[in-house]
Amino acid sequence: MAARSIGNGKPKNVVGKPYRKVDARAKCTGQTRFADDIALPRMLYAKLLRSPVPHALIKSIDVSRVLKLPGVVTAITGKELPRTYGILPVSQDEHTLCIDKVRFIGDPVAAIAAVDEDTAFDALDLIDVEYERLESIASIPDAIATSEPRIHDYGDGGNVHKRVALEFGDVDEGFGEADLVREDVFFYEGNTHLPLEQHAAVAHFDPDGKLTLWSSTQTPHYVHRALAKVLELPASHIRVIATPNGGGFGGKSDPFNHEIAVCKLAMITGRPVKITLTREEVFYCHRGRHPVLMWVKTGVKQDGAITAMHFRSFLDGGAYGSYGVASTFYTGALQTVTYDVPRYKFEGVRCFTNKPPCGPKRGHGTPQPRFALEVQIDKIAEQLQIDPAEMRQRHLVPAGSTTANYLHVGSMGLGKCIEKVVAGSDWKNKFGKLAYGRGVGIACSAYLCGAGLPIYWNNMPHSGVQLRLDRQGGVCVMCGSTDIGQGSDSILAYIVAEVLGIDPFDIRVVTADTDLTPVDLGSYSSRVTLMTGNAALQAAERARELLTLAVAEKLGAPIENIGFAERRAFDVENPDRCVTFAEAVQLAESKFGTIGTVGSYTPPRSPGKYKGAGVGPSPAYSYSAAVAEVCVDPETGIVTVDRIWIGHDVGRSINPALVMGQVEGSVYMGLGEALMEEMTYRANRNVVHKFPSMLEYKSPTTLEMCDVTTYLIEDPDPNGPFGAKEVGQGPLLPVPPAIANAVYDAVGVRVDEVPITPEKVLAAIRGRAQGKEPRYGPKTVPEIAWPRSIKVMTPAEGGTGKEMPREAVHARE
Amino acid sequence: MAARKKQKAYLRFNLNGEVIEVAFAPHKTLLEALREDLALTGTKHGCELGECGVCTVLLDGLPVLSCLTLGLDVEGRDVMTIEGMANGAELHPLQDTFADLGAAQCGYCTPGFLLTAKELLEKNPHPTREEIKDALAGNLCRCTGYIKIYEAVELAAARMRGEPAEAPREAIYGCP
Numbered sequence: 001m002a003a004r005s006i007g008n009g010k011p012k013n014v015v016g017k018p019y020r021k022v023d024a025r026a027k028c029t030g031q032t033r034f035a036d037d038i039a040l041p042r043m044l045y046a047k048l049l050r051s052p053v054p055h056a057l058i059k060s061i062d063v064s065r066v067l068k069l070p071g072v073v074t075a076i077t078g079k080e081l082p083r084t085y086g087i088l089p090v091s092q093d094e095h096t097l098c099i100d101k102v103r104f105i106g107d108p109v110a111a112i113a114a115v116d117e118d119t120a121f122d123a124l125d126l127i128d129v130e131y132e133r134l135e136s137i138a139s140i141p142d143a144i145a146t147s148e149p150r151i152h153d154y155g156d157g158g159n160v161h162k163r164v165a166l167e168f169g170d171v172d173e174g175f176g177e178a179d180l181v182r183e184d185v186f187f188y189e190g191n192t193h194l195p196l197e198q199h200a201a202v203a204h205f206d207p208d209g210k211l212t213l214w215s216s217t218q219t220p221h222y223v224h225r226a227l228a229k230v231l232e233l234p235a236s237h238i239r240v241i242a243t244p245n246g247g248g249f250g251g252k253s254d255p256f257n258h259e260i261a262v263c264k265l266a267m268i269t270g271r272p273v274k275i276t277l278t279r280e281e282v283f284y285c286h287r288g289r290h291p292v293l294m295w296v297k298t299g300v301k302q303d304g305a306i307t308a309m310h311f312r313s314f315l316d317g318g319a320y321g322s323y324g325v326a327s328t329f330y331t332g333a334l335q336t337v338t339y340d341v342p343r344y345k346f347e348g349v350r351c352f353t354n355k356p357p358c359g360p361k362r363g364h365g366t367p368q369p370r371f372a373l374e375v376q377i378d379k380i381a382e383q384l385q386i387d388p389a390e391m392r393q394r395h396l397v398p399a400g401s402t403t404a405n406y407l408h409v410g411s412m413g414l415g416k417c418i419e420k421v422v423a424g425s426d427w428k429n430k431f432g433k434l435a436y437g438r439g440v441g442i443a444c445s446a447y448l449c450g451a452g453l454p455i456y457w458n459n460m461p462h463s464g465v466q467l468r469l470d471r472q473g474g475v476c477v478m479c480g481s482t483d484i485g486q487g488s489d490s491i492l493a494y495i496v497a498e499v500l501g502i503d504p505f506d507i508r509v510v511t512a513d514t515d516l517t518p519v520d521l522g523s524y525s526s527r528v529t530l531m532t533g534n535a536a537l538q539a540a541e542r543a544r545e546l547l548t549l550a551v552a553e554k555l556g557a558p559i560e561n562i563g564f565a566e567r568r569a570f571d572v573e574n575p576d577r578c579v580t581f582a583e584a585v586q587l588a589e590s591k592f593g594t595i596g597t598v599g600s601y602t603p604p605r606s607p608g609k610y611k612g613a614g615v616g617p618s619p620a621y622s623y624s625a626a627v628a629e630v631c632v633d634p635e636t637g638i639v640t641v642d643r644i645w646i647g648h649d650v651g652r653s654i655n656p657a658l659v660m661g662q663v664e665g666s667v668y669m670g671l672g673e674a675l676m677e678e679m680t681y682r683a684n685r686n687v688v689h690k691f692p693s694m695l696e697y698k699s700p701t702t703l704e705m706c707d708v709t710t711y712l713i714e715d716p717d718p719n720g721p722f723g724a725k726e727v728g729q730g731p732l733l734p735v736p737p738a739i740a741n742a743v744y745d746a747v748g749v750r751v752d753e754v755p756i757t758p759e760k761v762l763a764a765i766r767g768r769a770q771g772k773e774p775r776y777g778p779k780t781v782p783e784i785a786w787p788r789s790i791k792v793m794t795p796a797e798g799g800t801g802k803e804m805p806r807e808a809v810h811a812r813e
Numbered sequence: 814m815a816a817r818k819k820q821k822a823y824l825r826f827n828l829n830g831e832v833i834e835v836a837f838a839p840h841k842t843l844l845e846a847l848r849e850d851l852a853l854t855g856t857k858h859g860c861e862l863g864e865c866g867v868c869t870v871l872l873d874g875l876p877v878l879s880c881l882t883l884g885l886d887v888e889g890r891d892v893m894t895i896e897g898m899a900n901g902a903e904l905h906p907l908q909d910t911f912a913d914l915g916a917a918q919c920g921y922c923t924p925g926f927l928l929t930a931k932e933l934l935e936k937n938p939h940p941t942r943e944e945i946k947d948a949l950a951g952n953l954c955r956c957t958g959y960i961k962i963y964e965a966v967e968l969a970a971a972r973m974r975g976e977p978a979e980a981p982r983e984a985i986y987g988c989p
Contacts, residue, residue, distance in 0.1 A: 018985045024912035027920030028904065028927065030855020030895030037854035118838075196859045196867050196921045196955055246857070246921030247955050279860050424988065485919025485956050657985045661915040661961050668958030694860035694953070702946040705959050712987040 007495075007537040007721050011652075013565055014498040015722050018657035021490040022509055023244070023483065035200035035216040035243040040272035043202070044073055044113040046262050047120040047275070049127050050284065051102035051109055054354035054687040055151065056131035058100055061110055066126035071119035074268050075112040075127065081264055085226040087219075087254045087359075089456050091161075091321025093152055096230060096260040102131070103151055103319035104354050105688060106284025111261040113273050136354040138687050140293055140314045143351030144782045151319060151352040156787075161317050161350040162325050166332065166612050167789040168404040169343035169797055174308020178299025180383060184376045185295050187753035187778045188368035188736075190316065191677035192288035193361050194699055197246020199285060200276040201259045203266035211267065212239045215259050218248045218482050219522030222455065224514045226255035231263055242512035245523075248484035249669070250360040253524045254287050254322055283692040287359030288679060290327055290350075291316040292368035295781045296376055304384055304391035308343040311335055313369060314781060315350040315358070322359035324350050326455075326615050330365025333616030335373055336403035337446045338414060338623070339395045342796060344404045347786045354687045356679075360524060362669055362729045366447065367736065374443035374737030375752060378744070387431065388741070389422045389442050392625075404794040406608030406801045410620050411725070413649030413715035414444055417625035420647040420711035425627040431745060437632055441741025444625045445733030449651075449717075449726040450527025452603045452617030461600035463531035464518030467496065467539040469547075469595040473567070473582030475500065475507045477539075480520035481532045482512040486728050487658045488528045492536050494654055495721055499540035500547075501564025502581055518598065526726035529654060530619055531601045533721030538599030546595060550587035551579055604719065610792045610803040619719040622726045623649040626667070626734035628706075630742040637762030639743055641671060641706040644735060649713040651725030656712060662727040663710050670735025672700045676755050752777025826887045828853075829897025839885055843877075844868045846884035847894060855895035855924050859953070866952030869925035870894050876929045876951075895924035898931065906969040907931055914980055916965040918956035925952050930966045938974055940966070 026032045063075040078099035086092040098109050110127050114120040134149045137159050147158030155161045175181050201215035211233060217223050220242040228235035245252055258275045265273040277285065293314040299307040313331040317324045332346030363370075381388035397403060399412040421442070422428070430440045454462060466478040477496050483489040489511050493504040510516055520532055547569060552559040555578075557571040564570075570578035579587065588595050606617030626646045632639050644667050653659040676698040682688045691697040716723020736754050744750050749764035752775060760776040768774035793799030822839035825832065828851070837850040847853045847870070856879055859865035868880040871893040898905050907927050910916070917923040926949060933940060933948040940948070945966050946959075954962065964984045971978035983989075 018913075020912050021915065021917075023920070024915075024917060025904070025908075027917040027923050028908040028912045029899055030853075030924050032920050033854070034857075034921065036858075037848075039849075039852070194955055195919070196865060196953060197857070197919070198859070245919060247919045249955065279862075420988075485921075487915070487918070656987070657913075657915045657961075660985060660987060661918055661957055663987075664958035664960045665918065665956050666958075669955070671958075693862060694864040695862055699953065699955070701953060702950045702959050702963075708958065708960055710983075710987040 005541060011498050011722050013501065014494045014504055015654050016652065016656065019494060019504050019655060021487050021658070022493050022504060023489055032244050034197055034246050035202060035214055036276045038202045038214055040202065040204060043272040043274055044115060044265065044269060045117040045120045046111055046113045046265050046273050047124055048108040048258060048261060049110040049124045051105060051107040053102065053131050053133060054105050055134040055136040056102050057134065058098060058102060058109060059130040059132050062128040063110060065128065066112060066123045069123050069126055071115045072123045073113045073115065074265060075110060076264060076268070077110050081230055081260065083230045083232065085230050085255055086321050087222060087323055087455060088321060088325055090325055093154065093321045094257065096257045104356055106356055107319065108257050111265060113265040113269055136687050138353060138681065140316050140351050141782050143353055144784055151354065155352065159352045161321065161352050162328050163349045163787050164328060164612060165347045165787045165789040167345040167791050169794040171308040171310050171343045171345040174343035175299040178307045179302045180380065181297065181299045182376060182380055183295065183297045184379065184752065185778045185781060186372040186375065188292045188371050189754055190289050190291035190358060190679040191673050192283065192286055192679050193249035193251030194697065195247030195249060195251055198277045198279055198282050199252060199256065199258065201262050202272060202274045203262040204272040205266040205270065210237050210239065211263055212241065213259060213263055214241045214243050216245050216252055217242045218245060218252045218484055218524060220482060220512050220514055221480055221519050221521055223255045223259055227260060227263055230260050239515040242482040245482065245484035248523060249362045250364060250524065251287055253360055253522065256285060279694055280692040283689060284356050286318065286356035286679065287322050289361040290358040290365065292331055293778060293781055294369060294372040296372050298376060298380065300380055302384060303394065304381065304386050305395050306339055306341050309335060309341050310345040311369060312781060313348045315348065316353050317350045318353055318355040318357040320357035322357045324358065327360065327365040329612055329615035331369050334366050334446055335369055336405050337397055337407055337409055337621050338444055339392065340397050341404055342794065345789065349784055355681060363447065363732050364525065367673065367733050370445050370733045371737045371754060374734065375740050378441070378741045389418060389427055392444055393418050402607055402795045405616065406606065406613060406795065407616050408607060410719055411651060411715045411717040412623060413713040414623035414625060416713045416715065417623055417647030417649055418444065420713065421625050421627045421645040424709055424711065425629065425645040427627055437634055437746055439742045439744065439746030440627055440629050441738045441745055442625065442627050443734040443737035443741060445730060446621045446623050447726060447730030447733060448525055448618035449530040449620040449622060449720065450603060450618055451525040452606050452619065453614045454521055461602045462527065463520040463535040464598065464600045465492070465532065465535040465539040466518050467543050467597045469543055469585045471582065471586045471589050473580065473585060475502065476510060477507055477536060478510045478517040479532050479536065480512060480517045481528050482523045484523045486662060487655065488523060488532065491529050491533055491654050495533050495536045496540045499537065499544055502567050526729045529724050529726060530720050533654065533724060534601040535599040537721045539597045542597035542599065543595060546588045546592055547584045550591045551584050554579060554587050607801045609801040610790055612790060620651065620717040620725045622730040624731045624734050626738040628738040628742040630739060630746055632743055632746040632761060634747055634765055637758035637765065639675060639756055639761060641739060643707040643709065644738070645709045646731055647711040647713055648727060648731045649715050649725065650727045651717040651720045652714050652723035653712060654722065654724050659712060659727045660710055663731045664708050666729065666731035667708050667735055668700060668705055670732040671706060674736035674739040674754050674756055678755050749774040750777065822885055824884060824888055826889060827891045829893055837884060841884045842880055843870065843882040843884045843887055844879035847879060853894050853896050857921055857924060866925045867922050869928050869952065871928050871932060874932065876932050893928065895927060898927060905931065906972045907965065910965040910969040914961045914965045914984065916957060916961040922952060922954045926954065926962055934970050934973060938970060940970060
C-alpha cells in the first residue's frame, strides 16, 4: 500500500485549493507573537556595543565604568565567549563579540544587560574601547590588490576568501565551433533584505540548567548547533524556538552574535534577557546580496545555440565568511539549467572587505549571474537578428536530462512560461516596435527546490515530520520548519489534510521548536514545500495505512476500498458504509495503541562527484519567464516599469493563492533590486554605510510597484509532493534582466549593472550623443591568478561526474 | 536601582472602545506605551523614524504613526489598534479578505495596512486602484508586492457596499 503514494496522484480535496493560511486569522488580528512581542517576568534588556571603525586591533576594553551605572546588571566582552562559529563548517570565523580585532563598522565588541532598554542604551557610552586602526579594504579590486593587512588569517591568500575553478568539457573547442563569440562585463550591486521586523531574541536559562532561546531565525537547527558550540553546553540542554519571522528573505539564516550574547547574559544573570536590534543594526547584520562583478564569454552558432560558456565572478563578501563559499559556487552553478550549454567553465573568487558580511538573499548567488547571462543573450540575439524570445525558446534544456555540470533536470516548464508571457504581453507587436522611450524586454531563469546537500556533512534526512492522531479526531503535525510568511506551516496542514480526508483547520501545527519538533534544516534554498511536504506526505500516508487497516476490519471491506474524505473513512464502493475520522482513529488506537507516525525526506543523490559538486544539485528546478514593459524618460533617465508579465513553472500549486503571492512578492523584490535598492558605502577607506536607515535605503512603495500579470504553469515534477516545486525565490530572477533589456528596447542604451538608476541611464544616453558607446557599466575585471581548473568530462562526452585524473587532462591538452 | 529618577505620567484615554488608565514614563511614544505598558503588541515597530508605517494606529479615526506620537498627546482621545478592529469574534471585512487572499504573508506590516485601509474605506467606500495606492503609500510591505493587498481592499470595499463580491479568479489562480 505504501508504494501507491497518494502524493504522485492527482489531489482531490485540499491541495490546489485556495484555503486560508492556518495562521491568517492571527496575523490579521495582531495576535501573532513575534520575538519582540515576548515579555517574561524579571526580563532584562541587552544591547551590543558596536565598532565605530571599519578595521582595527582592539587594544583594550574596559567595562568597569559601565558596571557602576545603576540599572546595569552585567557586561561581557569577547573573552567570555572564545569559541568561534559560522554557518558553514569551512568558515567558522565569527566571534560573538570581537576579541582582538574588529572588521567592519558595526562589529560588536561588548554586550550589556540592564533593567530597561533606556538604561542599556545609555550604558553603551560608558564602555571604554581603545582601537589601533588598520588599513581598510573597501572593494573587490582593493582586496585583490592588497594582501596586507589581512582581514582574516585564513582563506586563499591575502584578502581572497575563496577561489574556485571548474571546467566541464573543453570550452576552447566549443568556442572554436562558434559562429559568434561575445565577451561582456556586468556588475550587480549589493542590496539587503530589509525585513520589516528587526531581528529580536529572548533567552531564558532555567534553574535546572536548561537554556531556551526564542528568536526570529529562519534556521533554528543551525542556531541550536552554534549555541551548543559557543556556549559549551550539551545541545540536549538547549531549546531553540523560532518565532514567526516578520520577513526573512535569507537575512535571518545565519546564527547571529546577538542570539548567542543574550543566551550568555541570561546564563550569567539567571534572568530572561531580550535583545531587539535597531534598524541601523539590521543593516549591520546584513548577510544580503553580494556585489558581484562578472565577465562572461559565450560562443553561439548562427541559430543561437550555445557552443560553450566561460563565466567569471568576483564577489565582494564583506567582513566574514557567512554562506560565502556556497554563494561563490552558486554564482556559477545554475547557468546551465535553462538553455543547453554543452561545455562550461566557471571561475569564481570571493574577497573579504571591511563591510557588513554578505550572505544569502532570495535567489542566493544566482540573480547576479542570471542578470549577466540574460542581458548577454539579448545582445547575442540582436547580433544574430533573432527574436530574443524565440532564441531562448529554441535552445531549452530538455526535461529529464543532465547538464554539463551534472545537474539533473526533471520537469521543465520554461517553454510554456515563455509562450504565456510572449502571448500575454503582445510581445511580437511590441518588441522593437514601440515609440522611442517605451520598450519591452524578456528574460528567463531557474531556481532550486531545495539544496541537494545539507550545510554540514551528514547522511540524515533534511526534513522530518511527526504526526500525532488523538482519539477525539485531532491531528497534530510537528516539524522543525520555520514559517517566514511564505506559508510553510499551512503547507504541512494542507498535505496532511489531503491525505487523511480532513479539514486543514482540524490540524494543529507545531513547528520550529527544537525540543518538540523533528529537525528540518530551515527556511532557505526554497526547500521547504518540497522537503517538508514530502516528509508530511510520508507521515500522513503511514497514519492513513494504520487507519485503513482498522477501518477495513470494522467495515468488513477490502483494504484497497477504504477512502478518506470529509472527515470520514468509507468503503469507496459503498460510501454509506463509513465511520467518522475520529472513530477511525479510535479503531486504530484500539488495534495498534497510541497512533503516531513519522515521515522524513532526503534528496536523491546528485550525479556530480567532483569537488564543488555540492552546490547546485536539487531534487527539482522551478522555471520562470518575464516580460517587462517600461517607459524611460530620456530627459531625466527615470525608468518606470508599467507592467511585468511573468510565467512561473511551480510544478503544482499546493495553494494557488499563496503561490500567486510568492510570485508577486518576488517580482516586487526584483523590481526594487533592478531600479533602486543598493547597499553602498561612502567612497573612501572609512567604509561608512551610506544608508543605514529605511528613509534612505530606497525600496518600492505602492507608488513604484508595477502591475503584474501572472501565469502559473503546472508541470508536475516526480520529486515534488503532488508534483509541487518552489515559488518563493525563482520568480525574482528574471525581473532585473527583463527590465534592463526593456530599457535597451526603449532608448537604445545598455545599462549593464543594477540598480538601473536615472543617473546611469542618463549617462549612457548622453554618452551616445557624444559619440561614445551607448552603455553604462564596468568595462574590465581585475587580473587574478586563477587556480588550475578541476576538469570534468560532460555526460555527453561519456563522463562519470568525477574529476578527470591529472594524466588524462594532460593527455587531452 | 534604576538608572535615573523616574516619574510616571498618568493617562486616561479611549482605547479600542474602552476607557483605560495607564501610568508610563512620560517620554514614551504611543507605540511604546501600547506595547510595553498596555501589552498590546499587535502594533509593530520597523524603522524608528516614521518611514515604514507598521506602527500605524487610528487616532480619533485617522491613521497616525504611533512611533512619532507622544503617549501624552492621546489624553482623552480615541485610539484604535489592530486588537480593536474585529467586532468580538467577527472579523472586519478587511481582515477577512486579507486572510482569504493571502494579503498577510509574514503579517508584520498587516496591522498598519489594515488600519490605514479601514480609514480609507470609511471616507471613500468606492476607491479606485490609484486611490488605494495613494492611501497606502506610507506603508511598506516587503512580502506581497502590494497586489494581494489592493485586491483585498477592493474586495472588502465591495462587500462593505453590500455587493456579494468574490475575488477575481485571476487573483487566485493566475491568468489562463
